Amino acid sequence: MKILITGVSSGVGFEAVLDMIQNGDHEIIALARSEDKLKKLYEIALGLNPECKLYPAKFDIVHDDYTSLVNFVKQKVGTLDVLINNAGQLIPKPFGELSQIDFAAMLQSNLMGHIKMIQNMLPLLNDNAHVVNIGSMAGFMGSVKFPGMSAYAASKAALHALTECLAVEYTERNIHFNCLALGSAQTEMLEEAFPGYQSPVMAFEMGKYIADFALTAHKFFNGKVLPVAVTTP
Numbered sequence: 001m002k003i004l005i006t007g008v009s010s011g012v013g014f015e016a017v018l019d020m021i022q023n024g025d026h027e028i029i030a031l032a033r034s035e036d037k038l039k040k041l042y043e044i045a046l047g048l049n050p051e052c053k054l055y056p057a058k059f060d061i062v063h064d065d066y067t068s069l070v071n072f073v074k075q076k077v078g079t080l081d082v083l084i085n086n087a088g089q090l091i092p093k094p095f096g097e098l099s100q101i102d103f104a105a106m107l108q109s110n111l112m113g114h115i116k117m118i119q120n121m122l123p124l125l126n127d128n129a130h131v132v133n134i135g136s137m138a139g140f141m142g143s144v145k146f147p148g149m150s151a152y153a154a155s156k157a158a159l160h161a162l163t164e165c166l167a168v169e170y171t172e173r174n175i176h177f178n179c180l181a182l183g184s185a186q187t188e189m190l191e192e193a194f195p196g197y198q199s200p201v202m203a204f205e206m207g208k209y210i211a212d213f214a215l216t217a218h219k220f221f222n223g224k225v226l227p228v229a230v231t232t233p
Contacts, residue, residue, distance in 0.1 A: 001215060002077040002126075004029045006061055006117065007087030009037035010188050012134070015207025016084065020215075021045045021052035027077045028052075031059040031069075031087070061087050061113035066120040079124050082214050085114040086134045092148040103151045110155035111162070118166070125175055130218035133163050133179040134210070137229045140181040144232045156181075160225040167223025176218035180210060183229020201230055 003020060007013040009032035017030050018041075032038050038056040045054050055076045059069055073080065089109035091102045114133060125131070137143045139156030163179035170177065185206035209228065 001025070001081040002027045002079060003082040003084070003214070004031070004073065004077075004080055004121065005082075005084040005086055006031045006059075006113075007085075007134075008032045008041060008056075009034045011203050012182070012185055012207045012210055013084075013086040014041055015204040016086070016211040016214075017041060017054070017207075018045060018048060018204075019208045019211040021049050021054050024049060024051045024053070026053065028054050029073060029076060030054060030056045031061070032056070033058065033060050061117055062108045066116060070120055070124070073121070073124055079126050080121060081126050081129050083118070083121055083125065083129070083131045084134070084210065084214050085117055085132065086210070087113060088134070090152050092152070094148055095150045098151050106151045106155045107158070110152070111158045114159060115162070122170075122175075125173075127174050128218065129175050130214060131166070131175065131177045132210070132214045132217075133159050133177070135160050135163075135179045135181040135225060137181050137183045137227060137232050140225065140227055143181075143227070143229075163225060164223050171222075176222045178213075178217060178221050178223070179225045180213060181225055181227045181229070182206065183227070183232055 003026055005013060005017060008017050008030040017028060020026050020028055035058050038058060042054060042056050045052050057072060089106055091106055136156040138149050138153040139160055160179050163177050167177040185201045185203050
């Protein structure tokens, strides 16, 4: 399959790529803001599978030029079967201390950046393509909520609703949209939000789950926001 995934510098995105490159038939474009972390990912991937077709690229989903990205995708893989929107940002602060800039930053990273990505990749999505948005239990209706997470939760809840809407809007094109509302996995973001907490799920385990879901779940789900959580957080 031809795959584009964002937010691969660390955590579950990094691990999802390492899982997918083990199948030499996949062609994967991996995006992140850090060149150093992309280089590390590429070196590890080649060590695991010297024949892998991995195309890392430095790209900021909020600020960078999508025309250049579209051209890069066309040049490397042509079209896409899978789009995984994993990039995101967390600013854990009490509500009263959150500035408008803080709110805007999380909405840009956790919602608007994904909107830009989807809109620009739509012409390249093949029939029966699968778009997977990575949400959070923080924004899942009825889940346990925690102090300091209001802006993050609101941005993820908006992404959840967007997923449901797009699944309906693109039914005729046979493009599937689903969202995984992730619970805790042992990542840098979790450690920032909940210092000292140890998740029962490792980042590589959640990464593998995301990879498997993205490649196969469009056969079973469309327009779903699915909780993926053993514990909350």
